[in-house]
Amino acid sequence: QQQVKQSPQSLIVQKGGIPIINCAYENTAFDYFPWYQQFPGKGPALLIAIRPDVSEKKEGRFTISFNKSAKQFSLHIMDSQPGDSATYFCAASSQGSNYKLTFGKGTLLTVNP
Amino acid sequence: SQTIHQWPATLVQPVGSPLSLECTVEGTSNPNLYWYRQAAGRGLQLLFYSVGIGQISSEVPQNLSASRPQDRQFILSSKKLLLSDSGFYLCAWSVSQGKFSNQPQHFGDGTRLSIL
Numbered sequence: 477q478q479q480v481k482q483s484p485q486s487l488i489v490q491k492g493g494i495p496i497i498n499c500a501y502e503n504t505a506f507d508y509f510p511w512y513q514q515f516p517g518k519g520p521a522l523l524i525a526i527r528p529d530v531s532e533k534k535e536g537r538f539t540i541s542f543n544k545s546a547k548q549f550s551l552h553i554m555d556s557q558p559g560d561s562a563t564y565f566c567a568a569s570s571q572g573s574n575y576k577l578t579f580g581k582g583t584l585l586t587v588n589p
Numbered sequence: 590s591q592t593i594h595q596w597p598a599t600l601v602q603p604v605g606s607p608l609s610l611e612c613t614v615e616g617t618s619n620p621n622l623y624w625y626r627q628a629a630g631r632g633l634q635l636l637f638y639s640v641g642i643g644q645i646s647s648e649v650p651q652n653l654s655a656s657r658p659q660d661r662q663f664i665l666s667s668k669k670l671l672l673s674d675s676g677f678y679l680c681a682w683s684v685s686q687g688k689f690s691n692q693p694q695h696f697g698d699g700t701r702l703s704i705l
Contacts, residue, residue, distance in 0.1 A: 482632075510693065519595075519679050519696030520633070565632060576648075577694060581632040 480568050482580025489556055490588050497551045497583045499566035504547070506568040508575065511540065511551050514563045514582075523564070524551075556587045591616035595680050595697035603705055608653075608667040610700050612680030615661065620682040622663040623694060624655055627677040639663060640685060675704045 481500045489495045499509075507528055512520035526533045526540040526549065533540045537554040553560055563584050567577040592615045602608060614620050624636040635648045637655035645655050652671050656664045663680055679699045683692040 512696075517698070517701075519681075519698045521696065522693045525693065575692075576635055576638065577633075579632040579634075 480566055480578050480580045482566050482583060484583060485581070486584040486586070488586045488588065491557060493556050493587070495553050495556055495560075495585055495587070497564055497566070497585070498548060499550065499568075499580050500546075500548045501568050502547065503568070503570065505570040505573075506578075507571065508569045509540070509542065509549050510567050510577070511538075512565045512567065512579075514565065520565060553585075556585075558587045558589050561585055561587050591682075591695065593680060593682055593695060593697040595678075595700055597700060598698065599701045599703075601703045601705060602670050604672055605669050608665070608670050608674070608702070610665040610678055610680075610702075612663040612665075612697060613661055614663075614682045617661070617682070617684065619660060619685050621685045621692075622657060623681040623683075624663065624665050625679040625681065625696075627679060627699070633679065637665070670704050672704050675702055677701050 483498050487495050510525035511523045513523045514520040524535045524538050524540055526542050528544050531542050539552040540549060542549045563582045565582045566580040569575045569577045595612050622639045625633045626636055627633050637645055637647055639645050639657045642657050642660055652674060653667050677699050679696050681694040681696045683694045
């Protein structure tokens, strides 16, 4: 079964720190890797996404690093703020699965002031 | 702009009662529609998806069913709820290009369902 393994389960950093969340996958057919941010009581919101033809993508303070050979990708949050405290999910999909998203189990990030 | 609405926001139901959760999308036509369930510590599990009216695909055999009576309306139902049906139910949509593609999925704010 297609899986995406996400770590750590929870993460606490100080304001200004750089939390890193990692995801690993097995299915080499995956060709789309989005990250979602979810605040309590809300639905997930797309944060940033990457395709395997690039190794890095930045949007504001958020960066995805992608290592195709290792089948891993990670989210870095630069200059983290208390407002970034949320649950983050990585996901992956492929054409062969009708682009249905397979989600990691999530990382609860807490940024202390 | 496109918006997605889910209701109710919270629901408490007794075991064995029926269920109907509704999701509607505005501002787009012929979207792909999805129902997910989110359990604590387990991420999001895809339950159903639809590429058009009356077209429903089920991902996981269970006590639930889905219907799409109109282009932008997606309904999640059950005839008899089980305790295990408790969870956070999320509806999502994505742009359809006549097929599935790597289009972002946009989520509603979910329904918190508690079964007593």
